[in-house]
Amino acid sequence: MDAPVGPGDPPRRGRRPPSGDPVVTRALSVLAAFDSGHRVLGPAELSRRTGMPRSTVARLVARLVEWGALERDGTGRYVVGLRLFEVASLAPRSHGLREVALPYLEDLHEVSRQHVLLAVRDGGEALLVERLSTHGAVEIDYRVGGRMPLHDTGVGLVLLAGAEADVRDEQLDRLGPPAADTLRLRLAQVHRLGVAVFDRDRPVPVSSVAAPVHDHTGAVTAAVSVVVPAREANPQAYEQVVRAAARAISRGMGNPRP
Secondary structure, eight states: OOOOOOTTSOOOTTOOOSSSOOHHHHHHHHHHTOBTTBSSBOHHHHHHHHTOOHHHHHHHHHHHHHHTSEEEOTTSOEEEOHHHHHHHTTOHHHHHHHHHHHHHHHHHHHHHOSEEEEEEEETTEEEEEEEEOOTTOOOOOOOTTOEEESTTSHHHHHHHHTSOHHHHHHHHHHHOTTHHHHHHHHHHHHHHHSOEEEEEOSSSOEEEEEEEEEOTTSOEEEEEEEEEETTTSOGGGGHHHHHHHHHHHHHHTTOSOO
């Protein structure tokens, strides 16, 4: 057994410091400081957003740059590095699904000439894994790798309707009445129709038509949708083609009876 370290002794290699987060946790905090609204960050901004001293941030950033998780731009600030994209592309929940889905998403995009989205559920949010868009299509905020609320998007409603009961209950409890009552009705409609039609006003009025993708067990593993201008198209006109795309992707994911 190792002898205890005295107050004047240097810390042994491999031992965690007596207080504070592990190095990996702090490094992940640096990466988590970047989001869609903070794509480029300097040392002071990283220190402020992580709550860590600048000296600590500087050491972590140096290692992350060395590994390729971060890159330095021409102004001396930092951006997410391509090495992270390389690693993230190996995630089976996105890569395998995207590989199967992409031909059908392209067909749906060709037919609709609108935004086509593919999303999966990650905890209490929807994570966008693919987006196909037409030049001049209606403005939307969604980006690949971005997160969307389950209760406030078409793909989110489909994923929430197919989620475990505790996930749905958590979302309903978070909203509270009367919004929770409205959400219950929407989820019941998704179950009944097998499709979600959802209107949203931000940043411009749009309608989303979404349908579930099922895996080989029959569980809802993803959602595919078309996003159209709310007042320039009839969203119900897209229900059949969105359902057909979702069924085709489900067959590709091993579901014999989507």
